[in-house]
Amino acid sequence: MIDTKLHAAALLALAVVFTQPAPALAQSAGKPRNLPTNCPWCHGDPKLMRAAGIVSHGGFQFGIQDTAWADHFFGGRDLFWIESAHFELGLALGPQKVGPDESKSVRAELAELAAVLPDVDPKTRVLDPFMRTHLYAQRVEKTWARFLELMQVKESDFPNGRMAWVLGAPYWGEGPYVGQKGKFEVLVLPTASDQTAFLMEQFGLSVKRTQRWNVIERDALIVVTNLSENELHSDEQIHGHLVFNLAINLLDAFKHYSYDTPCWLREGLAHFMEREINPRFNTFDASEGSNGVRANRENWNPEVKQMIGAGKAPRVAEMTAIKTYAEFELRHHYACWSMTRFMVETNPAGYGCLNGKLHGRKRSDGLPDPENLLDVQRTAFGECLGQSYAQFDEAWQAWAMSQ
Numbered sequence: 001m002i003d004t005k006l007h008a009a010a011l012l013a014l015a016v017v018f019t020q021p022a023p024a025l026a027q028s029a030g031k032p033r034n035l036p037t038n039c040p041w042c043h044g045d046p047k048l049m050r051a052a053g054i055v056s057h058g059g060f061q062f063g064i065q066d067t068a069w070a071d072h073f074f075g076g077r078d079l080f081w082i083e084s085a086h087f088e089l090g091l092a093l094g095p096q097k098v099g100p101d102e103s104k105s106v107r108a109e110l111a112e113l114a115a116v117l118p119d120v121d122p123k124t125r126v127l128d129p130f131m132r133t134h135l136y137a138q139r140v141e142k143t144w145a146r147f148l149e150l151m152q153v154k155e156s157d158f159p160n161g162r163m164a165w166v167l168g169a170p171y172w173g174e175g176p177y178v179g180q181k182g183k184f185e186v187l188v189l190p191t192a193s194d195q196t197a198f199l200m201e202q203f204g205l206s207v208k209r210t211q212r213w214n215v216i217e218r219d220a221l222i223v224v225t226n227l228s229e230n231e232l233h234s235d236e237q238i239h240g241h242l243v244f245n246l247a248i249n250l251l252d253a254f255k256h257y258s259y260d261t262p263c264w265l266r267e268g269l270a271h272f273m274e275r276e277i278n279p280r281f282n283t284f285d286a287s288e289g290s291n292g293v294r295a296n297r298e299n300w301n302p303e304v305k306q307m308i309g310a311g312k313a314p315r316v317a318e319m320t321a322i323k324t325y326a327e328f329e330l331r332h333h334y335a336c337w338s339m340t341r342f343m344v345e346t347n348p349a350g351y352g353c354l355n356g357k358l359h360g361r362k363r364s365d366g367l368p369d370p371e372n373l374l375d376v377q378r379t380a381f382g383e384c385l386g387q388s389y390a391q392f393d394e395a396w397q398a399w400a401m402s403q
Contacts, residue, residue, distance in 0.1 A: 032071065033078055034057070034071070034078060034079060034080045034081060034129075035057075036056070036059075038130070040119060040128070040131075041113070041117045041119050041120055041130060041134055042134070044057060048117060051116040052116040052117055053085055054083065054137060055084060056081070056083045057130075057133070058082075059081075060081070060083050061218060062088055062090060062185060063185070063198075063202045063203075063215060064202050064218070067090065070187075070198075073197075073198070073201065074092075077189075077190070077194065079091070080129045080132070080133045081133070082136070083137075083183070084141050086140075086177055086183055086184060087137065087140045087141065087185070087186065088183050088184070088185045089136055089140065089185075090187045090188070091129070091186075091188045092189050093188060095126050095128050096132060097125060097126050097127075098125050098126070098127065099234070101236075102235065106127075106235075107122050109135055109139075110124065112138065113134055113135070113138065120134075132235075136186075136242075139239060139242075139243075140184075140242070140246060143247070143250075143273065146273065147178070147247065147250045147251075147273075148178075150273075150352065151178075151254060151352045151355055151356070152348065152349055152353070153178075153352065157172055158172050158173055158175070158177070158178060158179055159174065159175060159176065159179075160175070161174060161176055170360075171255060171256075171360040172255050172360060173253075173255045173360065174219060174256050175219060177220075178254050178255070179256035179359075179360070180219050180220060180253045181218070181219035182215065182219045182220025183220060184220065184221055184222075184223075184250070185215070185220055185221070185222035185223070186223050186242060186246070187222065187224045188225055188226070189224070189225070190226060190227055191226055191227070191229070192208040192226050192228055192229035195207070195224055195229070198224065199211060208226075208229045209286075210223065210230055211223070211224045211225075212249055214257055221249040221252065221253055221257060222249075223246060225245070236277075236281060239277060239278070240275075240282075240283070241281070241283050243277050244270040244271070244273065244274040244283040247270040248261075248266045248267075248269070248270050248285075251266055252266070254355060254359045254360070255356075255359040255360025256359075256360065258370070261358065261359070262322075262377065263322045263323065263325060263328070264319040264320060264332070264335075264336045264339075265340075265354075265355065265358070267285055267325070267328070267332075267333065267337075268337055268340035270285070271283075271333065271336065271337035271340070272341055275300075275337065279300070280298050282297075286325055286328075287325045293328060293330045295330055300334055300338070301338075303334050304334050304335070304400050305400060305403070308397050308400055308401060309401075313331065313397065314331060314332055314335045315393045316339065316381075316389050316393055317389050319335060319339065320374060320377045321374065338400050342395075342396045342399050343385070346395075346399065347385055350384045350385040350386070353385075354380050354381070354384045354385065357379075357383065358373065358377065358380065361376070
């Protein structure tokens with residue numbers, strides 16, 4: 001459970017990405033182009049959509065309203081909607097020409113789609129907006145599957161959302177979406193003005209950078225971003241940026257979003273999952289009103305080794321004590337990514353256990369228990385990883401120097 005006080009206090013940090021600007025999407029005129037039957041790939045056919053894991057191309061609740069409200073609110077903007085098993089996406093993305101650097105990966109993705117949508121040509125060179133919705137639905141579902149793998153859990157571990165939790169029983173959240181009742185939502189808009197208009201109308205926010213928010217009314221977590229302010233020029237950048245932000249929303253939602261996850265675990269997982277997609281483009285969280293850290297480096301291993309060798313590497317006790325993204329320096333970003341990678345690669349069960357211990361905590365009266373997370377983390381390191389903080393630091397640094 002979660003109240004409006006947490007909703008106001010937990011304005012999730014703004015995401016800042018070092019990339020390039022993108023053009024705004026041209027407006028459409030006349031009959032809406034985003035009608036499900038206009039999709040040249042699934043044709044709005046329920047049988048084809050089910051085979052592709054698609055629930056709908058619109059007509060679902062979104063934010064505090066629904067897709068019909070958003071279509072009306074944005075007027076001439078073309079918003080293409082798609083709902084998969086665990087996500088609801090609204091993408092104001094125009095056609096994309098597949099570049100040489102991404103052609104191999106995109107063709108592999110299209111081949112997967114072609115197996116369930118026969119009209120898809122894996123060799124196509126231009127992706128229309130409907131095709132991009134199908135690709136992103138496929139991508140975010142892979143993010144979902146990877147998150148479950150990293151947490152060492154199964155979808156069946158979570159409640160169905162129809163039965164009340166019994167006091168004293170293990171708490172796994174309120175619903176089937178890793179503990180949330182509502183699906184995870186994504187909205188990608190062309191410009192900052194589009195984003196601020198939506199956020200102000202929905203949540204009373206005027207934020208130009210990527211925003212993560214808790215939609216209490218529907219127990220759903222949303223990511224709202226725009227291409228221009230976040231300098232998201234290529235499809236690879238957009239993909240990684242969304243994975244970064246969805247990783248944090250998934251982690252916060254784990255066993256229900258009733259309190260914030262420690263910053264270093266959030267940022268570490270987000271960096272890890274984004275860099276698994278593509279290490280060329282990296283997102284860095286920042287506190288409100290700050291541009292935060294920016295770094296355009298593809299290979300982070302030498303940076304980690306350099307700071308360890310110079311005696312400047314943060315220790316895990318320092319990482320666990322960080323309360324806000326305003327405290328993050330570049331070295332903290334490198335460290336939380338490397339520490340996360342170390343745990344995932346050397347002790348995946350321990351990493352899942354650590355996150356499990358920190359989430360879904362309840363007091364004896366049944367209310368969420370976010371107290372003493374510093375002590376909880378220290379204890380969980382011993383129980384899950386079999387190490388004290390000092391032992392972890394030594395093992396992590398030795399491993400990092402070998403990379």
